[in-house]
Amino acid sequence: MAVTAAPKRLADVFRDINRDILATLDAPGPGYYLLLAFVVSLVGLGAFAFTYQTYWGLGVAGYAPPVMWGVYITNFVFWVGIAHSGTLISAILYLFRAKWRTSVNRSAEAMTVFAVMTAGLFPMIHLGRVWKFYYLFPYYPNRLTVWPNFKSPLIWDVFAVSTYLTVSSLFLFVGLIPDVASARDRCKDWRKPFYTVLSLGWQGTDEQWRHYNRAYLFMAALATPLVLSVHSVVSWDFAVSIVPGWHTTIFAPYFVAGAIFSGLGMVITILVPLRKLFNLEKYITVDHFEDMAKLVLVTSTIVLYAYLVEYFTAWYSGEAVEKASTWWRLFGDYWWATWTMLICNGIIPLLLWFKKMRRNLMVLFIISIFVNIGMWFERFVIIVTSLAHEYMPSMWRYYTPSWVEWSILIGSFGWWAMYFLMFIKMLPVVSIAEYKELMAREAEEAHA
Secondary structure (H helix, E strand, O other), X not given: OHHHHHHHHHHHHHHHHHHHHHHHHOOOOHHHHHHHHHHHHHHHHHHHHHHHHHHHOHXXXXXXXOEOOOHHHHHHHHHHHHOHHHHHHHHHHHHOOOHHHHHOHHHHHHHHXXXXXXXXXXXXXXXXOHHHHHHHOOHHHHHHOOOOOOOOHHHHHHHHHHHHHHHHHHHHHHHHHHHHHHHHHHOOOOOHHHHHHHOOOOOOOHHHHHHHHHHHHHHHHHHHHHHHHHHHHHHHHHHOOOOOOOOOOOHHHHHHHHHHHXXXXXXXXXXXXXXXXXXXXXXXXXXXXXXXXXXXXXXXXHHHHHHHHHHHHXXXXXXXXXXXXXXXXXXXXXXXXXXXXHHHHHHHHHHHHOHHHHOOHHHHHHHHHHHHHHHHHHHHHHHHHHHHOXXXXXXXXXXXXXXXXXXXXXXXXXXXXXXXXXXXHHOOOOOHHHHHHHHHHHHHHHHO
């Protein structure tokens, strides 16, 4: 009796999983449209500022020699960092067979793709003549023998970001195939042809599952090195220069840890309201948030250690310019940005040592907001304070971002949120196939 009853109970569980997760694709309420209209208005603000800058030129930005990298490159590094948590949760934890990733990986993967799409805009915005962006791609010089400077960090970023976007998009798409097929079989409106195309004829046969599992494992193995390589390349934009505060070998591991830290903070920021809005408490539990909070605490500790090593290296080096630049960061004109970075990234996350804090979603949500703020200021401090206080006192400047730069920054958040809001109403936000597999494995272990 027990042997025959177990499959029936598991089938009921599978049916409930399909019903609950696919319910997120039902017709949205007015609150969703209001939120979508709000983020689209932010995109409109950014588009207006970008159009204004394109017409009048980069002079409308706050650039003043020698500070020729400002908020735009800060935003670029910030959004690339946000994208790293998706690859960590989806690829690395998948290879380690971490069970808790199953409920949060889809949101992290989608967030990754949209964050990379947002990051890729800023090198082009930073160019000023954005219509010349194709000069950066390899095919153009090969055809017209107009060779770009391959020593330029902008070229490195093109290769790093385009590779990361390609692999992350494929990883997200491959994982979606079985879930899209479930949505296809349930859907009866205009979206059915859309799901039919995306499901690639999926019928759930043994052969299809075998190929799917191999492809997903291959994509996870391919994506894992990108966590280390992509933000290492971005860090070399700075480390290969001789600018005080940039010329250091700690930047690659420092940037990677910071990227994962900021990305995890953003995952928590979006999952706390998402879980409540779509009644996914059964699938995204407090235990999942606690596991993510532990990772946030680990990466915060690494980042704080990197800050201390950076300051110690500047003092121990004996270089007068390096020491002066570091001192100016802490107590000079940009002290407010540096201390915001230190408090948000190094002090506030220490609350996560306490289990009650890790399991309190409101506290966790607030901490994640501070993490996002602190990591943006970290990139601002690295870029602006070093350029504003180099070798020659005659060239020291105080850079102030203009309204155009702030508007484009706000617009980038709207751009990212717009795509994410459309995603959660078009495609399953929790991986149905992986959650069913987890339930089946747990049922088998319990039966054994």
